[in-house]
Amino acid sequence: MARKKIVAGNWKMNTVPAEGVELAKAVVAGRSEVCECVNFIVCPPFTHLSQVVEAVKGSDIAVGAQDCATEAKGAYTGEIAASMIAALGCKYVILGHSERRQYYGETSETLNKKMAQAYANNLTPIYCVGENLEEREAGNHFAVCKAQIEEVVFNLTEEQFANLVIAYEPVWAIGTGKTATAEQAQEIHAYIREVLREKFGALAEECPILYGGSCKPSNAAEIFAKEDVDGGLIGGAALVATDFLAIGKGF
Ligand code: PGA
Helix, strand or coil, rough: CCEEEEEEEECCCCCHHHHHHHHHHHHHHHHHHHHCCCEEEEEEEEEEEEHHHHHHCCCEEEEEEECHHHHHHHCCCCCHHHHHHHHHCCCCCEEECCHHHHHCCCCHHHHHHHHHHHHCCCCCEEEEEEECCHHHHHCCCHHHHHHHHHCCCCCCCHHHHCCCCCEEEEEEHCCCCCCCCHHHHHHHHHHHHHHHHHHHHHHHHCCCEECCCCCHHHHHHHHHCCCCCCEEEEECCCCHHHHHHHHHCCC
């Protein structure tokens, strides 16, 4: 079963528009050095989504947002609707990133609404799950990921699920320089797929599950070699075009 291979860059709250455009152009310029089999996605801040869509035009690089609103439109000061993101030419939206869960109180309840908005606007969600250090040390990482999947992904229709990307990101590995070992990643990715199989059967074999957390050129190949790891959601290393592309060479 050949699952989609994905390398997605989560730029977080980094780059002003000119820097973002320069970064996107550098990714486009180096893209041909990496296997065509890799699907690259870049997720800049909202403020320059449209300029980055323009900068990658003509290439096979897709653009995603880092979040979207729970509601379709209306009096929600400061929020960005999924329809606005889609109208700019974005194809993806990251939902449930641990930083949003941790700093902005996102729960399964809000994420169910955001997922519905994403699908209503033909955006593919990159739904993030993962445990924190305390949960890992207590041996609760399986239960935490299972709950994050059951409470949100299990509410999807088969058609929606067929258009979903999952990212497993252990919170203790995000931006810390600490990476899960390839074996730890495989263990939990295989477990997540097993949970998905309970609900969606054979469709679970086709769902890309990305690893995220201090993924870099030096460790990507080992992690991506694992059977149930279908790519990466990259933070820090996505801000340097050569590193981001080199991670794609990990396949
Ligand atoms: P990192 O972030 O690669 O900087 O650890 C990954 C993420 O949070 O998506």
